Amino acid sequence: MSTVGFDRVAGQRRVKALIASALGRKRLPHAVLFTGPAGVGKDAMAVAIALGFACDDRVPGGCGVCRSCGRMLRLEHPGFQFVQPVPTKPKPMKEEKYFEILRERGLARLRNPYRSVTFAPELTTAPVIGIDTVRALRQESHLMLFGGGTRVILISGAECLTVPAANSLLKLLEEPPEDTVILLTSPSPGLLLPTIVSRCQTLRFDRLSESDVETALIERWETPPDKARFIARMSGGSLDRALELADGDFEVRRDSAFQALEVMFEKNPAARIERAETFLKNTDKTEMQDILQMLLALLRDLQQIRLGREDGRLDTEAAGSLAAFLRAHPDLDIDRAARSVLRAIDFGQKNVYLPLILYSLDQVPGN
Ligand SMILES: [Zn+2]
Numbered sequence: 001m002s003t004v005g006f007d008r009v010a011g012q013r014r015v016k017a018l019i020a021s022a023l024g025r026k027r028l029p030h031a032v033l034f035t036g037p038a039g040v041g042k043d044a045m046a047v048a049i050a051l052g053f054a055c056d057d058r059v060p061g062g063c064g065v066c067r068s069c070g071r072m073l074r075l076e077h078p079g080f081q082f083v084q085p086v087p088t089k090p091k092p093m094k095e096e097k098y099f100e101i102l103r104e105r106g107l108a109r110l111r112n113p114y115r116s117v118t119f120a121p122e123l124t125t126a127p128v129i130g131i132d133t134v135r136a137l138r139q140e141s142h143l144m145l146f147g148g149g150t151r152v153i154l155i156s157g158a159e160c161l162t163v164p165a166a167n168s169l170l171k172l173l174e175e176p177p178e179d180t181v182i183l184l185t186s187p188s189p190g191l192l193l194p195t196i197v198s199r200c201q202t203l204r205f206d207r208l209s210e211s212d213v214e215t216a217l218i219e220r221w222e223t224p225p226d227k228a229r230f231i232a233r234m235s236g237g238s239l240d241r242a243l244e245l246a247d248g249d250f251e252v253r254r255d256s257a258f259q260a261l262e263v264m265f266e267k268n269p270a271a272r273i274e275r276a277e278t279f280l281k282n283t284d285k286t287e288m289q290d291i292l293q294m295l296l297a298l299l300r301d302l303q304q305i306r307l308g309r310e311d312g313r314l315d316t317e318a319a320g321s322l323a324a325f326l327r328a329h330p331d332l333d334i335d336r337a338a339r340s341v342l343r344a345i346d347f348g349q350k351n352v353y354l355p356l357i358l359y360s361l362d363q364v365p366g367n
Pocket of ligand 1: 054055056058064065069
């Protein structure tokens, strides 16, 4: 993935084609609502559109490095207004400090629109977009842009608009200033006022494919290919989730998953129970879901190796230990194990099913 223009947006070929065509015909609607799961590129696309309008080199989607692109990404460009949900100011906190935190988190979001922003530990209330923010937006949107051009207003996480804020935004949508594009993004458009949704053109973003996530991790975040492939499988098509996994103690968890695999297929029942107990005692309960996801990815790798379809993307160390595992367990029923793990994942958050499959595959209901 290059770092220029719409290439900064991973995957989303259908959406990119639609937007490129609308921009080419200068027919982008004045208000567009981007919907779709978190971490699939709604904000990344919106930022690229904004940069493209101001870029000194007129690169569609923005070059990201010229003076105007730089000013936009630092929130210093009058042609770009960016709003995201924020927690309210705690009473004892000075205003100056509060706005400094908001600005810093805003810049972080623009630097990497795929990654969700957390305001903890400084600010802890549920983030909202309040009436004051929308009022300020409306005032500013009526100021002339020096030198002309198109102004982009990006409202990220629009489902967090309070009702008064949404009503205020409605006025802006009803009488949009000239040469202004209003982009709303939301993973849950059902929470928006229907009157807002009806005034926007809705554009749905799909989950990213595993290979789009993998490519983005490798090319843009310099993740080693082996790790990128594994994380992509666990990401559920969300780069936010993928980056969270990449930042976390991925290697430790992967080791845990491999240990779980060994316990699951320990042939001696008494030894299996003993090893399962040791494993569970040493594993944080909150990590069970991650370990199950990794276990599933490991099983899929095992299947590929057994079928001789291993395409060389596994690093030699990982491939070596999985191949050794297969040699030690020649009659392994991988399909059945994968089905058990999948069911354990589906049964969800109760954290009881990993223990069950460690003790015996047959204990998971429905196997
Ligand atoms: Zn530029």
